[in-house]
Amino acid sequence: MKSLALSAFPRTAKRRKGARQVRSTGRIPANIYGKTAAAQNLEVDSTEFGLLVGKAHSEIILVDLEIKGDARPTRLALVQDVQHHPLEGHVLHLDLHEVQPDEKVTVRVPVETVGDCAGVKAGGTLEHVLLKLRVRALPKDLPEQIMIDVSGLEVGKNIHLGQIQAPAGVELLGNKDVTVVACAAPVTAEPEAAPAGAEGTKQPEMIKEKKTDEAPAKAADKKK
Numbered sequence: 001m002k003s004l005a006l007s008a009f010p011r012t013a014k015r016r017k018g019a020r021q022v023r024s025t026g027r028i029p030a031n032i033y034g035k036t037a038a039a040q041n042l043e044v045d046s047t048e049f050g051l052l053v054g055k056a057h058s059e060i061i062l063v064d065l066e067i068k069g070d071a072r073p074t075r076l077a078l079v080q081d082v083q084h085h086p087l088e089g090h091v092l093h094l095d096l097h098e099v100q101p102d103e104k105v106t107v108r109v110p111v112e113t114v115g116d117c118a119g120v121k122a123g124g125t126l127e128h129v130l131l132k133l134r135v136r137a138l139p140k141d142l143p144e145q146i147m148i149d150v151s152g153l154e155v156g157k158n159i160h161l162g163q164i165q166a167p168a169g170v171e172l173l174g175n176k177d178v179t180v181v182a183c184a185a186p187v188t189a190e191p192e193a194a195p196a197g198a199e200g201t202k203q204p205e206m207i208k209e210k211k212t213d214e215a216p217a218k219a220a221d222k223k224k
Contacts, residue, residue: 034098
């Protein structure tokens with residue numbers, strides 16, 4: 001995966017009030033953490049980060065982070081988490097995970113399918129059972145997405161994790177028997193029930209009890 005340049009500034013304002021102050025200046029509160037250095041509070045320009053996201057091809061973003069005033073010229077980091085405003089959608093906070101070029105990292109990568117599915121042509125439905133897969137690789141080898149060829153997938157069949165060919169230098173993690181993509185059989189519509197009184201349906205018979213003994217009984221009473 002190619003790394004993208006991103007600049008940041010040390011952040012002194014902390015807690016919720018400090019975060020609001022940072023956002024009022026057009027910047028995003030951020031944190032960077034890793035194994036080799038202490039966690040640090042940062043600020044990232046919101047416009048610059050928006051342009052960076054536009055250049056990225058997936059949710060996995062590797063950055064060459066330049067922190068103003070830092071002794072190191074750049075620090076390699078993964079955008080670990082992006083918090084958005086629930087209503088307005090703008091970015092509220094960033095978490096950056098510093099990584100080493102020679103250190104393998106584990107991330108979740110989106111799954112994409114390619115090819116015309118044979119089962120879909122036959123009337124089936126292509127189902128993405130897993131939307132992301134866990135992978136482990138060096139930062140430079142991290143894939144932006146895992147591509148799965150479904151052209152030979154027929155109705156009622158599925159593709160397991162163990163059947164997927166991982167890119168060079170990438171290890172797919174998880175149960176090899178778990179289903180990632182499947183082609184479900186077409187759903188047939190059930191026949192509608194005929195409305196009551198329609199032709200061909202029998203109506204319940206009304207059975208009336210005959211009162212055969214009632215009249216003789218009354219006549220016998222009159223003779224007494």
